[in-house]
Amino acid sequence: MALNIIDIAKLAGVSKSTVSRYLNNGYVSVEARDKIKKVLDETGFTPQRQAKGMRTKKTNLIGVIVPKISSETPSRVVEGITEILSPNGYDILIANTNLSIEKELEYLNIFKSNQVDGIIFMATKVMEKHIEVIKSLEVPIVVVAQDVKDCSSVYFNEFQATEDITNYLIKKGHKKIGYIGVYEEDKAVGLYRKQAYINTLKNNNIEINYDNIKIGNFEEKSGYILAKEIMEGTDVPTAIVAVTDNLALGAIEYLIENKYRVPEDIAVVGMGDSKTARVITPKLTTIHYHYKTAGRKSAEIMLSKLDNEKKESVVEKVKLDCLLVERNSV
Amino acid sequence: MALNIIDIAKLAGVSKSTVSRYLNNGYVSVEARDKIKKVLDETGFTPQRQAKGMRTKKTNLIGVIVPKISSETPSRVVEGITEILSPNGYDILIANTNLSIEKELEYLNIFKSNQVDGIIFMATKVMEKHIEVIKSLEVPIVVVAQDVKDCSSVYFNEFQATEDITNYLIKKGHKKIGYIGVYEEDKAVGLYRKQAYINTLKNNNIEINYDNIKIGNFEEKSGYILAKEIMEGTDVPTAIVAVTDNLALGAIEYLIENKYRVPEDIAVVGMGDSKTARVITPKLTTIHYHYKTAGRKSAEIMLSKLDNEKKESVVEKVKLDCLLVERNSV
CATH class of the missing domain: 1.10.260 (434 Repressor (Amino-terminal Domain))
Incomplete structure (x- = not known):
């Protein structure tokens, strides 16, 4: 025994x-x-x-790279990761990249050379440079929030999520639906959500007005500015899909400042189900992303990689569906 | 040249x-x-x-230990730290302790042995054990949010902050003021704020009802439960000081659920000036803590320690005053 x-x-x-x-x-x-x-x-x-014989270099540390420590999403992912790794004897070191690609590459290399046992990388834009560094790593890596080729990844069903929220607006009678998105280099948030939004309108035989499709960055202010552009346009919509709750908040701020009633004059939906979405007036209708579960899953995959003595490079993909949360902004 | x-x-x-x-x-x-x-x-x-000759072990990494990555305060501190350290060629590794003392000690030791050039420690409860580990460190340390003896620290004028918010309620005519606080092992948030609250009432010749002084933890739920206890008491106050915005949110949630009007029936103030405080209805009257500035200051002290070739152990203390933010919850 x-x-x-x-x-x-x-x-x-x-x-x-x-x-x-x-x-x-x-x-x-x-x-x-x-x-x-x-x-x-x-x-x-x-x-x-x-x-059984241990790896000599074992540090019991996992490096976790996050895009923006001040936003809620990464902290929910980290919570899930910690929940799994901590009772298994691993501590984590978090690196904050502030959405900078240079910093992401830097931290991947820092972790590579600072002897962590593995890396969990919460990705946004994934460029050729990332792939190169990832391939050169000697420790296992799991990517969260983007599906990266040849790489174990935990990500979300962006098509299902965006279809669900757009269809919800259509069912509520909206035919003119504007869109506030982000740059397409972020495939999950920028590209797939936009594609799914456009497809859903097409599938419902709704004509697409490209003037009401606006692209910004992740800042709340971007939502404010783009809502202004939409409302000052010639063909004002009755609803707006914002691809993050933060962008939706910015949009609502603009609308309320300018005496529009939400949702009576214009409906606004977000995506992400942030804490703020639950406490603003009107409470935001949004999509719940299982960020904590994604963190847990990524940690479980990491553990199985670490336990795999032969270090077979099994590529595992986990895609999580998302949940519509009906509140008061539609 | x-x-x-x-x-x-x-x-x-x-x-x-x-x-x-x-x-x-x-x-x-x-x-x-x-x-x-x-x-x-x-x-x-x-x-x-x-x-000039470099330290051979230089890693250009600073370890930052934070109590709870999912709360807003640490992320604002980290933002300030990054703003100063990044252009000076330092990257940071963040350790999240989830308010666990054991984890704090663990991470202090991990950073000690994993070759960072310095440690910035955002502290909550500081026990004898912490002091021991801190004394044994071979790299410089700066403490944020608590004033630790013999240790460079950046912290807040908790007495001024709590006096200001309590005096504000008194000036608005309140004579029965309840209190929702946290455990006193956290000196800054638990002990000093409570002492300052009591002193301010005494200085204004207001009798203190110890039944309306409630102590919980940092969870929003704690604010909810303690507000319930206060409102179900025999001597219901007309105002409540909560020592964090999160506790104030919990209190307001209870009050609104139970048909109290805020501020008409009862005023509630928080401390911290969180993002949520700005978007809830009513917008929360609170105290702004310069967390980002505290992060910046701690990083500046760290840089001066790192540049100090002779490694003289100059103990530097920075105490920051706080700002009353009047909104609509009083």
Whole structure:
């Protein structure tokens, strides 16, 4: 009989993660160290994993690269990642890129050379440069929020999400529906959501007015400016699809400032189901993305990669459907 | 004449941080590497800093430990830190402790052994254990949000902040003012704000009803529950001071659900000036904390510590005043 980490943790009255760190020569308090040593000495058993032979360089750290620490999405993903990795004895180091591609490449390389055991990369624009660096990595990587070729990825069904919210507006009687989006280099948010929006209108035989399709960046202000452009146009819509809640907030701010009633004069929907979406007036109709679940899934894939002694490069893809959340902005 | 990093960056047409990484053997793209090498070769100059002799272990990484990545405060602090460190050639690695003391100690030790050049520690409860680990560090540390003895710290004038918001309620005619706070182990938020609240009432000859002083944790739900306890008491106040915006939100949620009008039936103030505070109805009267500035200041102190070749342990303290923000919840 061989003890596993869970057994030792129970007997010593410490967490699984503490035992793991002890076995990997990581930081453990003197107190905990004594308790664990006592259990190992008394039982005389060698822990299973230990016995199998460890990678010598194991750090028990996973690097997590996020696009913008100040936005809610990454923090929900990180929450999910932590929930899975922490009880398995891994700590995480977070790198914030502020949506800069240069910083993303930099951090991929920092983690490559700073001995983390694996990298979870929450991606936005994925360029050829990223692929090159990713291919050169010696540790496993999982990408979140974009589907990257030849790379284990956890991402969302952007087509289903955007179809659902656009169809919802159409069912509510809207025929003129404007669109506030972001640059297409971000395939998930920029390209696929736009394609799905256009397809849904086409499938419903609604003529598309390209003047009411506006593209900006992720800032709330962008939603404000683009709503202004739409409302000052010649063919004002009765509803607007914004591809993020933040953009929807900016749009609503403009509309309310300019005496439009939401939703009576114009309906606005967002995507993402942020905390703010739930507390503004009117409460925002939006799409719930399972960000925390995506974080959990990415961590589970990472664990299976780390446990895979032969390091077979199995490419795993997880696509998550999204949920329409009806509130008061339509 | 010796070139400095800024000169080289200008001549090579790359960022200062790229040059710094080049000089410290960090990651630089092939393109940038060529440009920088060309400048150095052509000018024949040795960069100043380089010439002085570098620490051999320099990683150009600063570890930043935050209590809760999903809350707004740390992300504003990190924004300020990045604003200063990034153009000076430093990248940051963020560790999220989820308010766990064990995790804080763990990450202090991880950074200690994973070769960062310095640590910025956004603290909550500071216990004897923290002080021990901090004393054992071989790299400089700056603490944010708490004033830690013998340690460079950037923190807020909690007394001024709480006095201002309590006095504001008193000036508006309130004589029965309840209080929703947090545990006193968090000195800045738990202890000092409570002391300042009590002192302000005393200074205004207002009798203190200890039944209306409620202590919970940082969760929004805690604000909800404690507001319920206050409103179900025998001596219901006309105003409530909540020590964070999140607690105020929870309190307002309870009040509105139970048909109290805010502020007509009961006024509620928060502290922190979060994004949500600005968009809820009624907009929350609160105290603005200069979190971004605190991040900037901590980074500036860190830079001066890193530049200090003799490593003199100058203890620097920066205390920042806070700003009353009048909105519609009083």
